[in-house]
Amino acid sequence: MINVQDIYKSFGDNDVLRGISAKFEAGKISLIIGGSGSGKSTLLKCMVGLHEPNKGKVLYQDQDFTRMNFEERIPIRKEIGMLFQNSALFDSMTVEENITFPLQMFSDMSKKERIERANFCLERVNLEGRNKLYPAELSGGMKKRVGIARAIAMTPKYLFCDEPNSGLDPRTSIVIDELIQDITEEYNTTTVVVTHDMNSVMGIGQYILFLYQGEKKWEGSNKEIAHTDVEELNDFVFASPFMKIAKEKF
Numbered sequence: 001m002i003n004v005q006d007i008y009k010s011f012g013d014n015d016v017l018r019g020i021s022a023k024f025e026a027g028k029i030s031l032i033i034g035g036s037g038s039g040k041s042t043l044l045k046c047m048v049g050l051h052e053p054n055k056g057k058v059l060y061q062d063q064d065f066t067r068m069n070f071e072e073r074i075p076i077r078k079e080i081g082m083l084f085q086n087s088a089l090f091d092s093m094t095v096e097e098n099i100t101f102p103l104q105m106f107s108d109m110s111k112k113e114r115i116e117r118a119n120f121c122l123e124r125v126n127l128e129g130r131n132k133l134y135p136a137e138l139s140g141g142m143k144k145r146v147g148i149a150r151a152i153a154m155t156p157k158y159l160f161c162d163e164p165n166s167g168l169d170p171r172t173s174i175v176i177d178e179l180i181q182d183i184t185e186e187y188n189t190t191t192v193v194v195t196h197d198m199n200s201v202m203g204i205g206q207y208i209l210f211l212y213q214g215e216k217k218w219e220g221s222n223k224e225i226a227h228t229d230v231e232e233l234n235d236f237v238f239a240s241p242f243m244k245i246a247k248e249k250f
């Protein structure tokens with residue numbers, strides 16, 4: 001469980017986050033949604049320590065991450081897996097080297113153990129046998145899956161995904177969503193996803209946090225979202241003609 005309490009973050013006179021509180025539970029997928037510039041990525045970065053909030057706390061279980069120094073954060077950082085927006089694979093490394101990289105950095109596994117773990121993770125994302133390929137030889141969806149394999153290599157307790165569906169076709173997006181869902185359930189991870197993808201919202205949004213101009217405007221589940229009377233949320237989620245039709249069915 002990650003507990004975010006009253007987070008404020010400004011860049012100069014730009015007040016980006018204004019008093020955000022939310023609970024992200026283990027074994028559940030939590031989505032952060034909102035318009036462009038509403039502060040989603042900034043919140044994610046405050047949660048993993050890439051930004052320091054001006055005020056407020058981020059608690060991992062009961063441990064106050066915000067108060068910790070670099071050294072004190074290391075054990076929690078080791079429990080965090082991250083899937084970045086562009087997959088952020090190292091182009092000069094093979095798939096296997098990309099996946100074993102965090103293990104080499106943060107674990108005391110032998111080379112043989114690291115390769116076994118890479119094979120297991122590749123199998124988990126249905127890319128078995130692709131060890132020796134380079135990122136340039138992979139499709140966008142395959143890169144995301146390698147990114148997920150790398151993110152789960154250390155068996156993380158916390159999984160953060162920034163726009164996991166960006167640039168993917170709808171079918172591949174669903175495959176990625178299902179994979180994130182399966183991993184969350186299998187390993188009981190606390191999974192936090194920043195997304196613009198309304199299919200993901202309706203499909204896997206067990207907890208949804210809607211940011212509007214740096215404030216929490218709504219929170220709830222995908223079951224509840226279709227019945228919201230929050231105007232800004234309705235305008236955001238059900239903006240497209242397709243989503244308008246989908247809303248009637250819920």
Ligand SMILES: Nc1ncnc2c1ncn2[C@@H]1O[C@H](COP(=O)(O)OP(=O)(O)OP(=O)(O)O)[C@@H](O)[C@H]1O
Nearest residue numbers: 011014016034035036037038039040041042043196
């Ligand atoms: N490092 C930074 N320095 C200065 N301003 C920043 C920085 N990072 C983000 N901002 C500003 O914070 C605001 C929110 O940005 P953020 O990236 O969190 O939004 P977002 O909701 O993730 O948007 P998008 O959906 O477009 O990715 C923007 O006005 C942005 O310019």
